[in-house]
Amino acid sequence: MSLNYDQAVEKYEPTLGLEVHVELNTKSKMFCSCSTEFGGAPNTQTCPVCLGLPGALPVVNGKAIESTILIGLALNCSIAPFSRFARKNYFYPDMPKNFQTSQYDEPICVNGYLDVEIETDEGVKPFRVEIERVHMEEDTGKSLHVGGATGRIHGADYSLLDYNRAGIPLVEIVTKIVGGTGKYAPQVARAYVTELRDILRSLGVSDVKMEQGSMRCDVNLSLAPIGSGELGTRSETKNVNSLRSVERAVIGEVVRQSNRLQDGERIVQETRHFQEESGQTRSGRSKEQAEDYRYFPEPDLVPVVPDSAWIEELRATLPEKPSTRRARLQAEWSVPDKEMTSLVNAGLLDVVEETITIGADPTRARSWWLGEVSRLANEREVDPTTLITPSQVAEVISLIASGDLTDKLARQVVEGVIAGEGTPVEVIAERGLKVVSDDGALMTAIAAAIASQPDTAERVRGGNIPAAGALIGAVMKATGGQADAAKVRELLLKHLGQGE
Amino acid sequence: MAAISRDDVAHLAKLARIEMSDSELDHLAQEMDVILGAVARVQEVASADVPPTSHPIPVNNVVREDVVRPSLTPQEALSGAPAQSEDRFKVPQILGEE
Numbered sequence: 249m250s251l252n253y254d255q256a257v258e259k260y261e262p263t264l265g266l267e268v269h270v271e272l273n274t275k276s277k278m279f280c281s282c283s284t285e286f287g288g289a290p291n292t293q294t295c296p297v298c299l300g301l302p303g304a305l306p307v308v309n310g311k312a313i314e315s316t317i318l319i320g321l322a323l324n325c326s327i328a329p330f331s332r333f334a335r336k337n338y339f340y341p342d343m344p345k346n347f348q349t350s351q352y353d354e355p356i357c358v359n360g361y362l363d364v365e366i367e368t369d370e371g372v373k374p375f376r377v378e379i380e381r382v383h384m385e386e387d388t389g390k391s392l393h394v395g396g397a398t399g400r401i402h403g404a405d406y407s408l409l410d411y412n413r414a415g416i417p418l419v420e421i422v423t424k425i426v427g428g429t430g431k432y433a434p435q436v437a438r439a440y441v442t443e444l445r446d447i448l449r450s451l452g453v454s455d456v457k458m459e460q461g462s463m464r465c466d467v468n469l470s471l472a473p474i475g476s477g478e479l480g481t482r483s484e485t486k487n488v489n490s491l492r493s494v495e496r497a498v499i500g501e502v503v504r505q506s507n508r509l510q511d512g513e514r515i516v517q518e519t520r521h522f523q524e525e526s527g528q529t530r531s532g533r534s535k536e537q538a539e540d541y542r543y544f545p546e547p548d549l550v551p552v553v554p555d556s557a558w559i560e561e562l563r564a565t566l567p568e569k570p571s572t573r574r575a576r577l578q579a580e581w582s583v584p585d586k587e588m589t590s591l592v593n594a595g596l597l598d599v600v601e602e603t604i605t606i607g608a609d610p611t612r613a614r615s616w617w618l619g620e621v622s623r624l625a626n627e628r629e630v631d632p633t634t635l636i637t638p639s640q641v642a643e644v645i646s647l648i649a650s651g652d653l654t655d656k657l658a659r660q661v662v663e664g665v666i667a668g669e670g671t672p673v674e675v676i677a678e679r680g681l682k683v684v685s686d687d688g689a690l691m692t693a694i695a696a697a698i699a700s701q702p703d704t705a706e707r708v709r710g711g712n713i714p715a716a717g718a719l720i721g722a723v724m725k726a727t728g729g730q731a732d733a734a735k736v737r738e739l740l741l742k743h744l745g746q747g748e
Numbered sequence: 749m750a751a752i753s754r755d756d757v758a759h760l761a762k763l764a765r766i767e768m769s770d771s772e773l774d775h776l777a778q779e780m781d782v783i784l785g786a787v788a789r790v791q792e793v794a795s796a797d798v799p800p801t802s803h804p805i806p807v808n809n810v811v812r813e814d815v816v817r818p819s820l821t822p823q824e825a826l827s828g829a830p831a832q833s834e835d836r837f838k839v840p841q842i843l844g845e846e
Contacts, residue, residue: 274814275814275816276814281812281816281817283819291822292821293819296820299820299825301828307810307812308811309811309814310812310813337763341837341842391842402843403841406839406841407841407842408833408834408837409837409838410836411825545802547802547803552808553809554809
């Protein structure tokens with residue numbers, strides 16, 4: 249019988265290691281002055297340096313060093329007083345140089361940590377993830393595999409290379425071994441990557457768009473029988489390109505490995521690829537041993553020796569920590585813990601803050617983003633923040649507050665904005681969604697409702713207030729749902745002698 | 749004892765994607781052993797007060813401003829490529845069938 253996740257973590261203790269690659273948002277590449285712009289025509293952003301042509305000499309982008317030090321400081325790392333680049337040699341056409349310029353035994357930042365919070369059976373608990381190193385390197389080119397049965401690299405007829413991305417500054421952030429998570433390993437992995445993304449965004453050093461590949465995560469995972477005190481053989485899962493996938497990849501690997509161990513098979517140390525559709529991993533090429541990369545110090549680049557005055561200058565510019573900011577906003581808006589976690593996990597904190605800054609009521613701002621907008625986004629399987637802007641949501645909320653829209657009409661306006669019919673005001677004009685607040689028009693509809701249901705009207709006159717519901721319904725129907733129901737009720741009861 | 753074995757050379761050749769015949773491996777193993785032996789003599793004179801170095805000139809922190817300069821055109825970039833298609837470098841099959 250095969251084990252499911254819950255059964256697996258009753259028998260086995262997972263150990264994680266997370267490697268996150270982040271493309272920095274510098275204007276030019278790491279070692280040359282080519283543009284880093286996303287989406288350019290193939291091979292329009294290359295030069296002798298990033299193509300590895302003979303005699304070309306690299307020079308480091310100072311801004312990239314600064315960004316990396318900022319990342320190290322934000323992750324509580326020590327900044328190395330002396331650090332060097334190294335060549336990582338391998339043969340794979342994604343790097344035209346036949347090596348990637350990286351850092352090996354002398355990374356620029358070491359020994360940090362990141363505190364995250366996870367939801368456990370006993371409430372929200374803190375968890376510290378220790379950071380081994382943060383180092384600088386360069387991104388690789390993009391391959392297009394042509395022909396073959398599957399369109400994948402395996403058995404393709406040939407491959408086409410675009411080196412626009414080759415040489416874009418890349419920072420690799422590596423955790424130490426993350427143990428002691430127990431069954432919460434998937435949540436810890438996701439919380440770590442989420443917090444890391446928020447920190448990087450707050451530093452302004454990267455776009456951190458997982459879906460565009462400017463932030464990518466590799467998940468190392470091993471299992472050992474609970475209580476054995478051993479470390480099992482690990483697999484490394486690549487291609488994990490969303491926060492949800494980080495969580496699913498951990499679950500998928502725990503289940504796969506536990507079932508192999510259960511059947512007495514051994515785990516192969518290998519690279520695996522995450523499959524977005526199934527949530528499972530598939531075996532890739534088996535991992536080359538570290539010494540196979542034949543690292544050696546890069547002779548064409550001089551050492552990086554940041555002086556302590558500069559480091560302190562950079563430290564002074566660190567922005568408010570995302571965790572501090574969350575605590576501050578939660579207090580300002582008086583949000584319950586659970587709802588705050590939902591907001592953060594849904595990635596809606598920024599847009600909600602913006603909506604409130606424009607002037608919307610905090611409770612309404614939260615409920616529109618978490619409710620209607622998220623619902624419509626789920627239907628379309630897109631990020632809510634791509635559907636509508638904070639100022640549009642704020643505008644809708646202010647129209648509700650002024651009585652120009654009811655909640656029901658407002659939902660139609662939001663739907664119209666999302667459908668691309670224009671701004672809220674344009675949607676209102678186009679769809680004719682204004683609240684009918686003209687008492688005369690309402691009274692006409694009320695009189696018609698009474699005329700069509702004289703018995704009901706009589707019961708209301710006799711003091712049966714709940715019976716008024718049928719008449720209010722008729723008025724709402726007659727006005728196409730554009731009347732304010734509370735207003736209709738007030739006018740109707742007054743007309744039937746039941747007002748205060 | 750030899751500083752580098754024939755198996756070491758075969759491994760390096762594989763990593764460097766250089767195809768070598770048996771006789772070439774025999775020959776190169778001997779030749780590289782002599783070279784490594786010569787280099788090893790440097791270690792005999794290197795004392796503890798001489799740190800290992802990768803850069804003979806004491807220059808640090810050479811950086812450039814983060815400024816974009818014009819790149820090559822795709823035609824220029826591809827001019828030395830043995831094969832190309834759709835403005836991209838065309839390379840032979842990388843991995844065979846699984």
